[in-house]
Amino acid sequence: VLVATSHPGNIGAAARAMKTMGLGDLVLVAPKSFPDSEATARASGADDLLAAARVAPDLPAAIADCSYVVGASARPRSGRWPITDPRRAAETMIRRLGKEKAAIVFGPEQSGLTNDDLARCHALVQIPTAPGYGSLNLAMAVQVLCYELRVAALDQAAAGEAHESATGNPSVAAEIRDAPPATAAEIEGLQAQLEDLLTSSGFLRADHPRELKRKLRRLFMRAALDRNEINILRGALASLDPARTRGR
Amino acid sequence: VLVATSHPGNIGAAARAMKTMGLGDLVLVAPKSFPDSEATARASGADDLLAAARVAPDLPAAIADCSYVVGASARPRSGRWPITDPRRAAETMIRRLGKEKAAIVFGPEQSGLTNDDLARCHALVQIPTAPGYGSLNLAMAVQVLCYELRVAALDQAAAGEAHESATGNPSVAAEIRDAPPATAAEIEGLQAQLEDLLTSSGFLRADHPRELKRKLRRLFMRAALDRNEINILRGALASLDPARTRGR
Numbered sequence: 001v002l003v004a005t006s007h008p009g010n011i012g013a014a015a016r017a018m019k020t021m022g023l024g025d026l027v028l029v030a031p032k033s034f035p036d037s038e039a040t041a042r043a044s045g046a047d048d049l050l051a052a053a054r055v056a057p058d059l060p061a062a063i064a065d066c067s068y069v070v071g072a073s074a075r076p077r078s079g080r081w082p083i084t085d086p087r088r089a090a091e092t093m094i095r096r097l098g099k100e101k102a103a104i105v106f107g108p109e110q111s112g113l114t115n116d117d118l119a120r121c122h123a124l125v126q127i128p129t130a131p132g133y134g135s136l137n138l139a140m141a142v143q144v145l146c147y148e149l150r151v152a153a154l155d156q157a158a159a160g161e162a163h164e165s166a167t168g169n170p171s172v173a174a175e176i177r178d179a180p181p182a183t184a185a186e187i188e189g190l191q192a193q194l195e196d197l198l199t200s201s202g203f204l205r206a207d208h209p210r211e212l213k214r215k216l217r218r219l220f221m222r223a224a225l226d227r228n229e230i231n232i233l234r235g236a237l238a239s240l241d242p243a244r245t246r247g248r
Numbered sequence: 249v250l251v252a253t254s255h256p257g258n259i260g261a262a263a264r265a266m267k268t269m270g271l272g273d274l275v276l277v278a279p280k281s282f283p284d285s286e287a288t289a290r291a292s293g294a295d296d297l298l299a300a301a302r303v304a305p306d307l308p309a310a311i312a313d314c315s316y317v318v319g320a321s322a323r324p325r326s327g328r329w330p331i332t333d334p335r336r337a338a339e340t341m342i343r344r345l346g347k348e349k350a351a352i353v354f355g356p357e358q359s360g361l362t363n364d365d366l367a368r369c370h371a372l373v374q375i376p377t378a379p380g381y382g383s384l385n386l387a388m389a390v391q392v393l394c395y396e397l398r399v400a401a402l403d404q405a406a407a408g409e410a411h412e413s414a415t416g417n418p419s420v421a422a423e424i425r426d427a428p429p430a431t432a433a434e435i436e437g438l439q440a441q442l443e444d445l446l447t448s449s450g451f452l453r454a455d456h457p458r459e460l461k462r463k464l465r466r467l468f469m470r471a472a473l474d475r476n477e478i479n480i481l482r483g484a485l486a487s488l489d490p491a492r493t494r495g496r
Binding site: 044086130150216 | 333335378388392398399451467473484
């Protein structure tokens with residue numbers, strides 16, 4: 001919910017920010033100018049959200065069907081408001097959604113939400129800006145909060161799946177692989193070829209501490225080589241082998 | 249680090265996004281237009297960051313002193329890149345800062361980072377956008393990642409205080425390392441030596457697809473080489489150089 005937004009461009013940018021994070025339900029309370037070509041221009045493909053946006057005369061009308069309302073606030077306010085951060089606010093909202101409707105309310109660019117508006121919020125959310133420079137653009141604040149909502153929704157979905165499957169799901173960051181991971185035997189082959197070559201070249205000596213070989217091996221392990229990379233490395237090493245060159 | 253940004257307004261908005269989150273070190277690689285009045289207008293009080301911004305001719309020059317580089321990527325890429333999300337990326341960066349320098353790299357608005365640029369990154373970070381609408385504005389992406397950096401920094405500070413008050417020790421789990429992590433410049437040196445050698449050996453040819461070089465580079469990035477390992481590898485390569493052997 002955007003309250004009394006002054007710059008139509010910010011409405012468009014907020015719609016875009018929402019849509020990138022999978023949100024669709026934009027409500028405008030008494031916007032200064034809407035619809036507006038500047039809003040459409042900044043929406044950049046999220047104009048469907050603008051077309052579907054509901055315009056409400058005041059905040060109570062905008063949030064009438066919501067049972068959890070969070071007010072975005074740039075600065076500390078006196079008064080008895082529970083203050084939360086974006087992550088906790090998003091987690092709470094996502095937990096409550098499904099059965100309930102929830103809203104985040106953003107005030108006008110210059111002045112922020114009035115005390116009357118804030119009084120209609122269950123909690124205030126503050127984005128932790130740097131001391132001395134809290135000048136977060138309205139659409140940027142929308143982006144940060146929508147991002148947290150999306151992360152919370154994905155986390156909840158993942159937790160649900162993990163609960164259903166009852167087998168530990170891999171929580172590590174995904175990696176795209178072109179080729180199957182190298183087997184231990186393939187790594188041994190690479191390591192042996194490298195050690196032979198570096199022994200002929202004089203880099204590794206018979207009396208050499210084994211630590212140097214271990215360091216090379218550790219490095220390959222850490223790189224988690226795949227089969228394709230093993231082949232590239234072995235081809236490269238073969239090209240460097242003087243024995244092979246002499247044989248040609 | 250913003251690479252080849254087309255719209256000066258995005259540079260200004262990115263500077264503002266950084267400053268709100270307490271960040272100050274902006275590097276511009278070959279910006280289309282900078283300085284520019286549109287950048288200054290959108291910076292809205294963060295013009296000190298613009299004034300202090302460093303302009304670099306290419307990405308290697310921009311990240312030369314960094315030992316951890318994350319590339320922002322809007323879409324999945326094939327290839328062996330570890331892919332992380334903004335929260336994990338920020339936690340890793342904040343953990344490593346202090347002793348080291350780290351960078352987040354953003355590509356041009358339309359095309360994103362090239363494969364050559366990505367090959368210079370230790371990991372890719374993807375903001376989890378909605379399926380079918382990943383159109384996140386550049387400055388918005390900067391805002392989300394800077395926000396996560398700030399949250400991670402505040403979390404670390406809070407955890408550090410809690411932990412130190414209990415034990416007097418810093419709370420961060422240290423990684424066991426023999427040597428400081430390699431900087432981007434050190435990796436460039438290794439890569440150049442390897443490419444030279446493999447070109448003389450005939451493994452890499454002038455007409456060779458660049459993909460092979462990128463694969464070698466990516467492998468080094470993924471291995472997260474330290475300085476000692478760079479020295480070992482460069483010594484090994486030198487021992488394999490026929491030019492050097494002939495000279496003896």
